[in-house]
Amino acid sequence: MLIRYKKTFEKIAMGLLSFMPDEKDLKKLQATMKKYESEENWQLFLWKEEDIIGLLGVLFDHPGNQIIVQHISVNPSHRFQGIGKKMVKALKEMYADKVIISNENTAPFIGKCDVC
Numbered sequence: 001m002l003i004r005y006k007k008t009f010e011k012i013a014m015g016l017l018s019f020m021p022d023e024k025d026l027k028k029l030q031a032t033m034k035k036y037e038s039e040e041n042w043q044l045f046l047w048k049e050e051d052i053i054g055l056l057g058v059l060f061d062h063p064g065n066q067i068i069v070q071h072i073s074v075n076p077s078h079r080f081q082g083i084g085k086k087m088v089k090a091l092k093e094m095y096a097d098k099v100i101i102s103n104e105n106t107a108p109f110i111g112k113c114d115v116c
Helices: 007-017 026-038 083-094
Strands: 002-004 042-048 052-061 066-074 099-102
Touching: 002 083, 007 026, 007 042, 007 052, 007 066, 026 042, 042 066, 042 083, 052 083, 066 083, 083 099
Parallel strands: 066 099
Antiparallel strands: 002 042, 042 052, 052 066
8 A cells, every 4th residue: 555654654765765776875865855855746655565665756746747756666575576566556546637757767667567
C-alpha cells in the first residue's frame, strides 16, 4: 500500500533513498530529504506491506498537470517482485487526472511500466 511520508519514517526513507545512484553522498541525501519535507510540490510516498520496503518521490508540476517521478527505490531484498510497478500503478490510481512522467534518473524504470 502506498502511504504518504511522515517525519517518523525519516530514517527508513533516507535508507531507501540512498539506493538511488545520485543520493550516495550524505549531504546530498539530507538536502533531498529537506526538499521533500519543506516544499509542498515535492511529495514522498512509501510502499508498505508488512514493513516499509519501497519509496517513490515525486514533483507535482501543477501548470503541466504532470507528476514527475524523481526517485523510485525498493529494498534490495524485495527487488524483481514488481514492487516498483505496484508503486507507480498506485500513484496513477491516486492521481488518475494527472500524467506521470520520469526524469533522467527514473526514465529507464518508468519506461518499463505499462501504467504510464
